[in-house]
Amino acid sequence: MSGLFISIEGTDGSGKTTQIRLLEEYFKNKGFYVVCTREPGGNMISEKIRELIIDKENTEMTAVTEALLYAAARAQHVTSDILPVLEDGGIVISDRFLDSSLVYQGFARGLGIKTVKDMNKYAVNGLEPDMTFFLRLKPEDGIKRKKNQKELDRMESENEKFHQMVYGGYMQLARRNKQRIKVIDALKSVEDIHKEIIENIEKLFSEKGI
Numbered sequence: 001m002s003g004l005f006i007s008i009e010g011t012d013g014s015g016k017t018t019q020i021r022l023l024e025e026y027f028k029n030k031g032f033y034v035v036c037t038r039e040p041g042g043n044m045i046s047e048k049i050r051e052l053i054i055d056k057e058n059t060e061m062t063a064v065t066e067a068l069l070y071a072a073a074r075a076q077h078v079t080s081d082i083l084p085v086l087e088d089g090g091i092v093i094s095d096r097f098l099d100s101s102l103v104y105q106g107f108a109r110g111l112g113i114k115t116v117k118d119m120n121k122y123a124v125n126g127l128e129p130d131m132t133f134f135l136r137l138k139p140e141d142g143i144k145r146k147k148n149q150k151e152l153d154r155m156e157s158e159n160e161k162f163h164q165m166v167y168g169g170y171m172q173l174a175r176r177n178k179q180r181i182k183v184i185d186a187l188k189s190v191e192d193i194h195k196e197i198i199e200n201i202e203k204l205f206s207e208k209g210i
């Protein structure tokens with residue numbers, strides 16, 4: 001496979017969408033074929049699963065159901081949206097990927113990282129991002145940013161302890177995957193964060209001889 005797969009991770013409101021837009025622009029200006037997508041979602045089937053997951057009426061959803069729904073959405077996403085672009089030599093930027101499940105369901109919901117990894121084995125089929133950016137922002141700062149934007153969905157309106165667990169989970173995952181996961185201070189300005197992301201991308205390009 002000759003393409004490049006990048007994922008952006010972080011707590012709610014940490015600036016993922018903002019940075020994805022800028023990164024997409026950067027790649028387009030360089031003449032690359034780039035596709036931006038998101039999890040859960042990216043295609044009609046996975047977007048329908050997303051609706052189920054974030055619906056505030058689904059208060060009785062168990063952690064296992066939630067984890068399996070994310071994995072199901074991911075299975076479709078990988079096959080219909082990500083792999084075809086990579087096979088064509090394109091760049092995929094995904095707003096969240098497997099790390100989100102490991103952190104939200106494995107860590108914060110308490111299912112365990114290994115259990116959630118196992119649940120996702122068939123979904124990812126060995127696919128891993130070439131590089132992941134974790135936009136590190138304390139959950140309380142992210143929620144503050146988001147509250148100005150829109151009403152919070154089922155996941156976003158989880159209690160503070162849950163969001164703190166997510167944050168801690170990301171930190172742990174980043175420590176265990178230093179090579180792949182780049183931790184970026186999301187309190188910095190939009191422009192400074194973009195610059196830091198580009199620096200890492202350029203390093204990756206020179207390593208890969210692109």
Ligand SMILES: Nc1ncnc2c1ncn2[C@@H]1O[C@H](COP(=O)(O)OP(=O)(O)OP(=O)(O)O)[C@@H](O)[C@H]1O
Pocket residue numbers: 010011012013014015016017018019145146149186187188189190193
């Ligand atoms: N570095 C930054 N400094 C200050 N504000 C920012 C920064 N980056 C993004 N924002 C603002 O914070 C809000 C959330 O940003 P954004 O939607 O990009 O985050 P997100 O991680 O995609 O959130 P979501 O969890 O909704 O997907 C927006 O109003 C955005 O303009």
Ligand SMILES: [Mg+2]
Pocket residue numbers: 016017018095
């Ligand atoms: Mg977003």
